[in-house]
Amino acid sequence: MTDPQASIAHSTPTDARPAVQKDESMVRQKEMLAAHFARLAAAPVSGEKVVYTFVPGNLTELLLSFGVVPNLPEINALQSGMRRLSGDFIAEAEKAGHSEDVCTYVKCDLGMMRKGNVGPTGNPIPPPDLLLLSYTGCFTFLKWFELLREEYGCPVAMLHVPYQSDGVITSDMRAYVVRQLKEQVIPALERLTGRPYDEDALAHRLALSAAAEEDLVAVLESARSRPSPIDAYFGGVYYLGPIFSAFRGTEDGLAYYRCLRSEVEARAARREGPITPEGAVAKERYRLIVEGPPNWTSFREFWKMFSDEGAVVVASTYSKVGGLYDTGFRHDPGRPLESLADYCLGCYTNLSLPARIGLLERYVRDYGADGFLINSVKSCNSFSAGQLLILRELERRTGLAGGFIESDLVDPRYFSAANIKNRLESYFQMVDQKRRHGASREEARP
Amino acid sequence: MGEGRVNRPTEAPDLLIRLEELVPMPTREELVARAETLYRDLELSAVQEWKARAPGRKAIGHMPVYVPREIVHAAGMLPVGVMGGGDQVEIIRGDAYFQSYICQIPRSTLELGLSGRLDALDGMLFPAICDVIRNLSGMWQLLFAGRYAFYVDLPQSGDLRLSADFYERELRRLAAELGALSGHPVADDALRHSIALYDENGAAVRELDLFRSKEPAKAPAHEAYLIMRAANLLPVDEHTQLVRDYLRAARASERPPLDQSRVVVTGAFCEQPPLELLRTLERAGCYIVADDFLLGTRAIDGPVGANGADPFSALARAYVERGVCTASRYDPARRKGQWLIDTVRARQAEGVVFCAPSFCDPALLEQPMLVAALDRDGIPHTAFKYSENLGQFQVIREQAGTFADTIRLWGPEASA
Ligand code: SF4
Ligand code: SF4
Numbered sequence: 111m112t113d114p115q116a117s118i119a120h121s122t123p124t125d126a127r128p129a130v131q132k133d134e135s136m137v138r139q140k141e142m143l144a145a146h147f148a149r150l151a152a153a154p155v156s157g158e159k160v161v162y163t164f165v166p167g168n169l170t171e172l173l174l175s176f177g178v179v180p181n182l183p184e185i186n187a188l189q190s191g192m193r194r195l196s197g198d199f200i201a202e203a204e205k206a207g208h209s210e211d212v213c214t215y216v217k218c219d220l221g222m223m224r225k226g227n228v229g230p231t232g233n234p235i236p237p238p239d240l241l242l243l244s245y246t247g248c249f250t251f252l253k254w255f256e257l258l259r260e261e262y263g264c265p266v267a268m269l270h271v272p273y274q275s276d277g278v279i280t281s282d283m284r285a286y287v288v289r290q291l292k293e294q295v296i297p298a299l300e301r302l303t304g305r306p307y308d309e310d311a312l313a314h315r316l317a318l319s320a321a322a323e324e325d326l327v328a329v330l331e332s333a334r335s336r337p338s339p340i341d342a343y344f345g346g347v348y349y350l351g352p353i354f355s356a357f358r359g360t361e362d363g364l365a366y367y368r369c370l371r372s373e374v375e376a377r378a379a380r381r382e383g384p385i386t387p388e389g390a391v392a393k394e395r396y397r398l399i400v401e402g403p404p405n406w407t408s409f410r411e412f413w414k415m416f417s418d419e420g421a422v423v424v425a426s427t428y429s430k431v432g433g434l435y436d437t438g439f440r441h442d443p444g445r446p447l448e449s450l451a452d453y454c455l456g457c458y459t460n461l462s463l464p465a466r467i468g469l470l471e472r473y474v475r476d477y478g479a480d481g482f483l484i485n486s487v488k489s490c491n492s493f494s495a496g497q498l499l500i501l502r503e504l505e506r507r508t509g510l511a512g513g514f515i516e517s518d519l520v521d522p523r524y525f526s527a528a529n530i531k532n533r534l535e536s537y538f539q540m541v542d543q544k545r546r547h548g549a550s551r552e553e554a555r556p
Numbered sequence: 557m558g559e560g561r562v563n564r565p566t567e568a569p570d571l572l573i574r575l576e577e578l579v580p581m582p583t584r585e586e587l588v589a590r591a592e593t594l595y596r597d598l599e600l601s602a603v604q605e606w607k608a609r610a611p612g613r614k615a616i617g618h619m620p621v622y623v624p625r626e627i628v629h630a631a632g633m634l635p636v637g638v639m640g641g642g643d644q645v646e647i648i649r650g651d652a653y654f655q656s657y658i659c660q661i662p663r664s665t666l667e668l669g670l671s672g673r674l675d676a677l678d679g680m681l682f683p684a685i686c687d688v689i690r691n692l693s694g695m696w697q698l699l700f701a702g703r704y705a706f707y708v709d710l711p712q713s714g715d716l717r718l719s720a721d722f723y724e725r726e727l728r729r730l731a732a733e734l735g736a737l738s739g740h741p742v743a744d745d746a747l748r749h750s751i752a753l754y755d756e757n758g759a760a761v762r763e764l765d766l767f768r769s770k771e772p773a774k775a776p777a778h779e780a781y782l783i784m785r786a787a788n789l790l791p792v793d794e795h796t797q798l799v800r801d802y803l804r805a806a807r808a809s810e811r812p813p814l815d816q817s818r819v820v821v822t823g824a825f826c827e828q829p830p831l832e833l834l835r836t837l838e839r840a841g842c843y844i845v846a847d848d849f850l851l852g853t854r855a856i857d858g859p860v861g862a863n864g865a866d867p868f869s870a871l872a873r874a875y876v877e878r879g880v881c882t883a884s885r886y887d888p889a890r891r892k893g894q895w896l897i898d899t900v901r902a903r904q905a906e907g908v909v910f911c912a913p914s915f916c917d918p919a920l921l922e923q924p925m926l927v928a929a930l931d932r933d934g935i936p937h938t939a940f941k942y943s944e945n946l947g948q949f950q951v952i953r954e955q956a957g958t959f960a961d962t963i964r965l966w967g968p969e970a971s972a
Pocket of ligand 1: 519
């Protein structure tokens, strides 16, 4: 659910907006992603097998160990949103009978397919040779791939990841996922590629992942500094692109995170704020925690509403949908399949609601936040159902101001800029008031 | 329409039955009225009465679509189906917890809970059917802290063996927790006995389901619905008796068939349509000869049959191998919608009515695949959405009326 392809450096030549500062990591990411999409497009000629799968619970290292090319339809959908293509794709899917009520990622993907399956970068996306249905944290995934199976008639490998309803991963859950990997997913990949499972190759990739994850966590945790050198929501989606998609367990991925970490550490040492498409945030006025995915169709405008006010997101839950690394999890070459299972079980949307609230509460405290904000997207029941309780509960536990805005992921009909801006302005006023109130209470103390 | 009283059959020789012959059997009207009283019993007074009959009794609520009620029963507790507030509850608090684009059932269920109307329940089970119910399980943990809540993670693996093993473990975990809660650990024999009772109930419910399909004039859908729905509140043996009594009464009734179109209704497996919606479809000229309302009462095709077997394993395998197809279950079959086509054929239906709750992702994402399957087979269909608290039926009545007329006049060539 993140954006591996676009980078902040992606201003089009005709774009009259200010030129954006390009760090080496940005250029590197852009090149990596262009190469990936070119490889994907060339698969029918090169003979490489294409496997569609989802971001939460993705098994990239395993796929790469079999030499197949992953394609992530959520990423294509959000890309289409950023490039303003999604509205037409959604209309196409609704014309074909898909309800206006359901997840717009699905409709965007189906609409794109109906219009020739040309991806957001202009490269054709080849049909899948296998659908790897990693059913982690979202029921819609299941329906999405049933729909694609109908269209493509290709095999499906199903991976049922149990839900952490009690907030813990039990050994039974882990064993069940491992068994499915051994008895279902790996044999499906062996059949597809004609190659035997190679645990050493997998372990090698998992070691690369773990090293990159270490650097990623350092980047995310840099937001504890004041000012924060990163924006962990809007900027975060760029930082997470490679690790949430085709680059976990690759040398390129590792090099990217090394580079990103050194850039971020240098910014922190210089006490610089995050870079945005409009330039660096000059003065950090609000440190926020954000829950929920962003809107992609007006992503830049949305971000600007924050950066104009000096609002920096210091931690977000959306940046954990493809893996929760800042609570200590790392892929482990010493226990390859078990650690893949733990990874799947631990993704953010697979957490119980109380566990999600606990994580947010921890972020508020650890990152010294002034408030928290929920962007509730119409598409996503997995995220959205229960968010109003999250809001109440967090307000109660932290005493901080909570804000609530509504939009959608890739359906432009549900992004009302004026409305969101108004709400944000009132929200920032509320944070100010709470601060003043807090300060006067401090002063009044004997 | 008085149907006259029906006596119990006389073939059984024992004294009890002969004595019963002297006691007039309840009429169909009385049976339906009783079921309707239960339908409207949102305060769960029937459950309170059941609990009051013996000290220490406990009741466990559950959301749709399916939970293993046998386990609850074997732990000595009463399973109670909670299907939202329908059109009978004013939502005061529930709306504060859900955005406008989320279906109705979680908000009315929370309303029931927060207003104390579910206080008779000692716990709640939330089956893994969609993200809304899944997240509701966590909300419940927070809002009703101290009350038991359990998320029943239903198996979705494409492999039957793996699914059955997973589900069996899930059942054992549930049994251990419920046994601790009730103070009656779930013994294998007790579970076998509960399974046998639910198998009997399932047989009666399936018989009713078939009967109303064969003779929809004698067992109209809204009546059959009420009778089946009474399973939510009645102890299983009482419900089985109610279904049998109704069947006898309905068979003996003399309602001539009308010139109505035979339709299958699908998509309403979770949030339930208001009763008036069923009546509206019938008044519009449709005989509902199959549906997926209250699917939990017939979620497994045929008896579980645990005699002599490990009852946990038998229950798990029955669900995995013979659980009915529905949108919230991964369908490993290559022929999507075949079950719907088979149902249409078996019930000699002339068309399909897609009737899904607004904002129901599973039902609405499933629908285009089912539509495509029906189109391939030339089966007519129409579609609308509802919410459980819908109050206006005119548009649906007109749409359903047109559909019923069209398929009656044009048969399979009719299109939606
Ligand atoms: S419902 Fe949410 S998590 Fe699921 S596919 Fe849609 S956006 Fe992703
Ligand atoms: S109506 Fe549909 S979306 Fe709503 S709780 Fe039921 S299955 Fe889930």
